[in-house]
Amino acid sequence: MENVLNALVVLTNYIIVPATAYGCQLALGALGATLVFAILRFSNFAHGELMSFGAMLTVLVTWALQSAGISIAPLATALLALPIGIIGAAAMTLATDRLVYRYYRRQRSHNVIFMIVSIGVMFFMAGLIRFIIGPDDQNFADGARFLITAGEFKAWTGLQEGLAIRASQVITLVTAIICVILLFWFLERTRTGKSMRAFSDNEDLALLSGINPERVVTFAWIIAAALATIAGTLYGLDKSYKPFVFQQLLLPIFAAAIVGGFGNPLGAIAGGFIVAFSEVAVTYSYKKVLTYLVPESWAPDGLVQLLSTEYKFAVSFIILVLVLLIKPSGIFGGRSS
Amino acid sequence: MSSALRNVALFALMFLLLAGDAYLHSWNSALYILNLCLISAIMSLGVNIQWGYAGLINFGVMGFAALGGVAAVFVASSPVMEAWTAGGTGILFAGVALLATIAATVYVRKAIGRDNPRFRAFATALVIAIGYFGSRYFYDPAVSAIEAVNPSATGYLGGLGMPILFSWIGGALLAAGAAWVIGKVALGLREDYLAIATLGISEILVTIMRNEDWLTRGVKNVVGLPRPVPYEVDLRGAQWFVDLAARVNMPVADFASIFVKLCYGGLFLVVIAVLLLLAETALKSPWGRTMRAVRDNEVAAEAMGKDVKRIHLKVFILGSAVIGLAGAMLTTMDGQFTPGAYQPLRFTFLIWVMVIAGGSGNNWGSVLGGFLILFFWMEAEPFGVWLLEHLTAHLGPDSPLRQHLTDNAQQMRLVMMGLLLLLVMRFRPNGLIPERR
Numbered sequence: 042m043e044n045v046l047n048a049l050v051v052l053t054n055y056i057i058v059p060a061t062a063y064g065c066q067l068a069l070g071a072l073g074a075t076l077v078f079a080i081l082r083f084s085n086f087a088h089g090e091l092m093s094f095g096a097m098l099t100v101l102v103t104w105a106l107q108s109a110g111i112s113i114a115p116l117a118t119a120l121l122a123l124p125i126g127i128i129g130a131a132a133m134t135l136a137t138d139r140l141v142y143r144y145y146r147r148q149r150s151h152n153v154i155f156m157i158v159s160i161g162v163m164f165f166m167a168g169l170i171r172f173i174i175g176p177d178d179q180n181f182a183d184g185a186r187f188l189i190t191a192g193e194f195k196a197w198t199g200l201q202e203g204l205a206i207r208a209s210q211v212i213t214l215v216t217a218i219i220c221v222i223l224l225f226w227f228l229e230r231t232r233t234g235k236s237m238r239a240f241s242d243n244e245d246l247a248l249l250s251g252i253n254p255e256r257v258v259t260f261a262w263i264i265a266a267a268l269a270t271i272a273g274t275l276y277g278l279d280k281s282y283k284p285f286v287f288q289q290l291l292l293p294i295f296a297a298a299i300v301g302g303f304g305n306p307l308g309a310i311a312g313g314f315i316v317a318f319s320e321v322a323v324t325y326s327y328k329k330v331l332t333y334l335v336p337e338s339w340a341p342d343g344l345v346q347l348l349s350t351e352y353k354f355a356v357s358f359i360i361l362v363l364v365l366l367i368k369p370s371g372i373f374g375g376r377s378s
Numbered sequence: 379m380s381s382a383l384r385n386v387a388l389f390a391l392m393f394l395l396l397a398g399d400a401y402l403h404s405w406n407s408a409l410y411i412l413n414l415c416l417i418s419a420i421m422s423l424g425v426n427i428q429w430g431y432a433g434l435i436n437f438g439v440m441g442f443a444a445l446g447g448v449a450a451v452f453v454a455s456s457p458v459m460e461a462w463t464a465g466g467t468g469i470l471f472a473g474v475a476l477l478a479t480i481a482a483t484v485y486v487r488k489a490i491g492r493d494n495p496r497f498r499a500f501a502t503a504l505v506i507a508i509g510y511f512g513s514r515y516f517y518d519p520a521v522s523a524i525e526a527v528n529p530s531a532t533g534y535l536g537g538l539g540m541p542i543l544f545s546w547i548g549g550a551l552l553a554a555g556a557a558w559v560i561g562k563v564a565l566g567l568r569e570d571y572l573a574i575a576t577l578g579i580s581e582i583l584v585t586i587m588r589n590e591d592w593l594t595r596g597v598k599n600v601v602g603l604p605r606p607v608p609y610e611v612d613l614r615g616a617q618w619f620v621d622l623a624a625r626v627n628m629p630v631a632d633f634a635s636i637f638v639k640l641c642y643g644g645l646f647l648v649v650i651a652v653l654l655l656l657a658e659t660a661l662k663s664p665w666g667r668t669m670r671a672v673r674d675n676e677v678a679a680e681a682m683g684k685d686v687k688r689i690h691l692k693v694f695i696l697g698s699a700v701i702g703l704a705g706a707m708l709t710t711m712d713g714q715f716t717p718g719a720y721q722p723l724r725f726t727f728l729i730w731v732m733v734i735a736g737g738s739g740n741n742w743g744s745v746l747g748g749f750l751i752l753f754f755w756m757e758a759e760p761f762g763v764w765l766l767e768h769l770t771a772h773l774g775p776d777s778p779l780r781q782h783l784t785d786n787a788q789q790m791r792l793v794m795m796g797l798l799l800l801l802v803m804r805f806r807p808n809g810l811i812p813e814r815r
Binding site: 169175292 | 435564573575578582730734786796797799800
């Protein structure tokens with residue numbers, strides 16, 4: 042019995058906790074990308090950089106707060122800086138929309154044109170971010186490090202295996218839940234949210250009912266910027282902030298959004314967790330778990346790993362490609378424009 | 379000003395820019411940039427065949443270029459016989475098992491019809507699982523045996539040990555093969571999904587190259603690939619070369635590296651001339667008109683009896699082969715294969731900027747775009763540093779802000795590329811040299 046518990050603790054410590062946190066970050070990122078897709082009808086390649094941009098602003102404000110001695114210990118100061126990061130990112134999206142995307146909306150351009158233009162925005166933002174903060178790793182996490190450390194857990198339960206839960210992981214989960222509740226309340230209950238859903242379902246009908254398209258687009262950008270900033274900041278708190286990483290995160294985020302059906306908010310959340318759990322579970326070595334569960338004579342001598350750890354990101358690419366080839370509308374059905 | 383004259387003027391401007399670089403830096407750096415420009419121009423020709431002729435979005439440029447690089451390794455590096463005896467058979471068995479898995483999967487999916495999807499999915503998953511673990515049974519021991527053979531120097535199977543020029547054809551063929559498989563499964567997708575899918579596939583390809591050390595040495599890189607042109611060291615020792623250097627009035631060492639770059643440039647020029655000739659002929663031929671018809675109105679072309687799917691597949695393969703060829707050329711010039719260097723920003727999106735800025739649908743436009751964009755990409759770094767050093771001169775030599783700005787000046791080239799793409803898309807969507815209607 043103790044062995045089974047030990048095996049469960051190992052699984053929780055190495056798969057469930059990290060994958061849940063990562064899944065929340067991906068889900069928030071994918072929600073933003075999906076919203077832009079649902080309202081503006083194009084795949085925004087600049088979304089990874091938008092996450093990076095919002096997170097960068099948050100990091101800068103966090104440093105300013107830290108040097109001013111303002112803190113909300115035991116929570117991370119970054120949470121206090123988040124609103125300013127969100128405002129900055131929203132200003133950025135609205136500026137790019139006014140200067141870049143609005144022209145193509147009026148031209149009624151093909152979504153391929155939007156996509157290529159978003160690559161221009163991606164280049165621009167990537168350069169700006171690296172110019173401002175530099176290409177290196179930045180640490181901005183403070184406050185309590187652990188909710189519970191492996192040592193405390195062992196002492197408390199008397200098991201051989203420890204379970205460590207970092208504060209950033211709890212913050213991620215709680216923040217993500219709050220965000221999702223707020224978003225769905227907004228989409229389901231408010232007039233603006235309803236008009237956004239109507240616009241996404243049937244543009245012509247929505248326009249006939251007197252919905253102002255520019256207003257809907259503005260809200261979509263603001264919400265996407267908020268979600269992207271929160272996702273990027275949480276990712277940075279959990280690991281570390283590095284401008285380069287967000288380009289690598291773009292495809293996992295697309296993967297999450299597409300698995301759930303591009304344009305479908307609930308699907309994006311599910312997709313985020315599917316991608317995160319696959320990434321972690323496929324590249325985890327099950328040797329330790331098995332040694333607890335099977336008799337000693339059967340103990341495996343290999344790592345018992347489906348794919349080596351270097352393939353972590355590749356797992357999400359594989360999921361992405363498979364879903365696109367088998368069911369491009371996603372497993373929950375998205376917009377099939 | 380007629381369009382022909384304007385195009386000649388644009389190319390003349392390009393060569394003035396290169397000459398300016400030679401004047402400011404050195405002939406060596408200008409020739410190096412020129413060679414890179416030629417390779418980039420070939421890559422953008424490949425993308426132009428896909429996007430400009432047929433409107434296909436391929437964001438997998440990086441993957442095909444990397445396949446070309448791998449081809450250079452497979453063709454030119456010397457075989458490691460020890461590794462072959464240690465793990466060659468195991469790898470071959472694993473390959474056979476993998477092929478058998480694919481065949482069995484296809485067979486099972488054919489045998490169980492679409493009428494019971496649950497059972498079909500279950501059977502497919504079962505076959506794939508059995509095949510995966512079956513392949514791993516042969517694969518894992520073989521890989522550790524191969525990677526154990528002299529890991530610091532080799533630790534991989536090596537190649538065929540043939541002259542590296544063959545790899546240019548090999549790279550084109552390898553990329554074409556991959557494009558055939560990818561095209562077969564992905565070309566039915568609509569535009570933006572095709573873009574995301576090809577980007578994903580190219581990332582998977584490059585991830586494999588980074589991590590399968592038995593095949594490509596992974597991030598340990600394959601260095602010292604043989605050259606198609608003479609080595610500087612041999613040139614310096616040759617009497618005829620010393621005489622030649624004396625005649626052009628240059629130090630022998632400098633002239634040797636310039637001479638080598640000129641040899642590469644000559645080879646690249648031959649390739650680009652042949653490609654341009656073929657591409658221009660194709661564009662003017664009935665085939666080219668069919669392409670444009672399919673691009674501009676797929677439904678009408680289909681109604682006229684054109685097999686749109688086949689045409690798309692052909693174009694996708696052709697364009698990818700050209701990109702693979704350029705990838706092999708790049709690895710040949712570098713003399714080494716570095717899988718870590720393949721980044722989508724540089725090898726996919728930058729090429730796209732070249733095609734769009736040059737003029738999609740126009741081969742000369744793509745070549746010009748390749749030249750111009752790469753030139754700015756290379757020059758933006760020293761220029762940005764120079765500019766910021768002058769702008770921040772009043773801050774004093776040891777101000778942290780100045781230090782930060784000059785350290786990160788090179789990042790401004792990304793901003794410039796983004797702005798350039800946005801401006802072109804907005805004010806000259808047809809590019810510098812538009813398509814001839």
